[in-house]
Amino acid sequence: MQVIEGGVTAAKGFEAAATAAKIKYQDRTDMALIYSVKPCKTAGTFTTNIVQAAPVKWDKEIVRSGQKSQAVIVNSGIANACTGEEGISYCRETAREAASALGIDEKGVLVGSTGVIGMQLPIDRIKAGVQALAKEKKADAESGSEAAEAIMTTDTVKKEAAVTFEIGGKTVTIGGMSKGSGMIHPNMCTMLAFITTDAKISKKALQAALSSDVEDTYNMISVDGDTSTNDTVLLLANGMADNKKIRIGTPEFEKFKEALHYVNETLAKKMAGDGEGATALFEAKIIGAGTKNQAKILAKSIVCSNLTKAAIAGHDANWGRILCAMGYSGAEFDPEKVDLYFESAAGKLKIIENGTAVDYSEEKATEILSQPEVTAIADIKEGGETASAWGCDLTHEYISINADYRS
Template identity: 75%
Template sequence: MKKISQHLSDSSIKEEKNMDIIKGGVTAAKGFEAAAAAAGIKYKDRTDMALVYSQAPCEAAGTFTQNVVKAAPVKWDQKVVKSGSKVQAVIVNSGIANACTGAEGYGYCEDTAVAAAEALGISGDGVVIGSTGVIGKQIPIEKLTAGIKVLAEKKNDSLENGTQAARAIMTTDTFEKELAVTLKVGGKTVTIGGMAKGSGMIHPNMCTMLAFITTDADITKEALQKALSGDVDDTYNMISVDGDTSTNDTVLLLANGLAGNPQIRYGSEDYKAFAEALHVVNEYLAKKIAGDGEGATALFEVKAVGCESTEQARLLAKSIVCSNLTKTAIAGHDANWGRILCAMGYSGAQFDPEKVDLFFESRAGKIQIIENGTAVDYSEAEATKILSEPEVTATADVKLGSSSATAWGCDLTHGYIEINADYRS
């Protein structure tokens, strides 16, 4: 099955005023370095550890999985972020999730922080951790600590090292995911760069998804956390691949202040500009995760418009994008609109189904499928052509108000079963 998601058009990136898209990821901002290493934690033929390092201590913000079962690194990072400790390094491994591993697994987080502190010459309180992979297996700590030494020796601030780090954190992902933007704050150039991984066990309320975002902005911890927390509901929490909420979801945002801008405080105009730029990075990474769903051949975007409230719009959009029947219809390029209306009906949102309009759109064109809850006289051949593109959008208009929301997912193919049936092997 041909994988096309890495070639999804970037033309849909909504550049805000006073903001530019630039090349790079986690090393694009001043003072950030990265590295990748092959530690043999699970994979024998590829890198499986990454380091993100800041030359100066950072304010840290984070959002985490809403699964009651939380992996050891999630618990560790929650403690670090809540404590207010300045963070200077992120250690990430792929292949083993360090989830459901008890006190031993949590102890390995402490061992990781100690090893990183020693190798990098920083405080162990300033080390956060990410893990992704198989649940229930213990980390081979000797391999991990050996990998940390390699990472410390290889780190630099090149864009290539940032890309290598983005590749090292992948599991079933088929390509690395990274983006960087710049904006002006008080006459100074501020950069925000990020990398993410995610392909399966992806569902709203965070997913088997790790995202690490770096910025050289001088910004208060309060403003940093509010900017991140306020954005996840419209980005990472609006994607789904398979309906499984992971144990390891983590988004970390680090700010080292090296841009030299006037400090950004919550509620200011500079804060609003920073939050808008952060949203661009988060939305881009979230869409790349959705489009790289396991076995997927298409990014499926769902827009719920004409809603009474944002909450109603989110419920409708997420219900459609999470519908397995709808996702298989997209895989078959079949305009089976009844599945979409059905998914809207069990979403929990109240609306009049006899007022709903539905449209499909892609680079091949736009077509209306239903009007006021019933089918219009449309061409099945034209609909199939539109649904055969690598990016497909469904827009549902419930004609109740002016609120809207967008969710992202992918088609559901035989490839998803093939990947997950033998994941541990």
């Protein structure tokens, strides 16, 4: 596997575009298009929130029907959530407009929205945006990058990733883009992720690879404990790499999953590190666990702890908060066996051994915790399983952003 530059246009046959439709924002692009020159098999995972936005309902029906897709239309600024039948009708109108502008089947047009809940989309602006996107779509990396920027809301950076790998002498590419900064929590978050690949793969294998990998990537991040109404991950495969078809249970399937995991984990970590108001990506890593599930529960509990996140913001080695978060996680472990370390580019430092503080340097701990990427490693000494979860520090800026989000 080789990491390459690019995003949703990295794979063969995919094009993208961005435009300023002025849906909510008046000074930036706010609509994006992903287009494939050939129809794609699709896979998807969606929010676990009972309150689901119109685009989530629309896309779930397309993915589950087996209908192939050639386009995804995404807008930022307004979420099209809690908008009733009118919201669904706007998904339908968007699909029809895209089908007309692109010359494709409207039954397979996927849509995505992110932004303020409860507002209706200005459908005339959406339609005009679709027409503009259809005219501007290109296969170059810059167009993919512009699309990634157009779907941002409170994000401060665009998020892209891409890799290539070989199957039977054919080069296969997977690329993607995502957005997410606030309302981020395990079991899908306020996040949109769009992954494209030119792999020839069965739909069953495509969905299986995505569904399993989401559990170890997007479902292992948290910014603020809120699970959104709009969370969507879509994976489109157009088969243009012309490799031997990938099926479940084959070595080729394992290679595909490895590459997909890299893209998904990279995008997930970028979202966690770009949490609203954040100054640091915070990783919690559990090692020595008896089971994978035990490790995941403990790691998630640490990154979800507001007290721990505040301590990271203050560069304070307040290890008691981490042990406390592990204790209320619901996972069984012996706190008197736990070793805890802090690690970053500034070094690695043991903080506790067998549940008790060691004689460590507070100055060194502060230096380690002052880096833009910080890891807490907890060894619970029960076995050989590990798991990581990702979040960010909690700052005053988070409140400032969310106190006036609608305005």
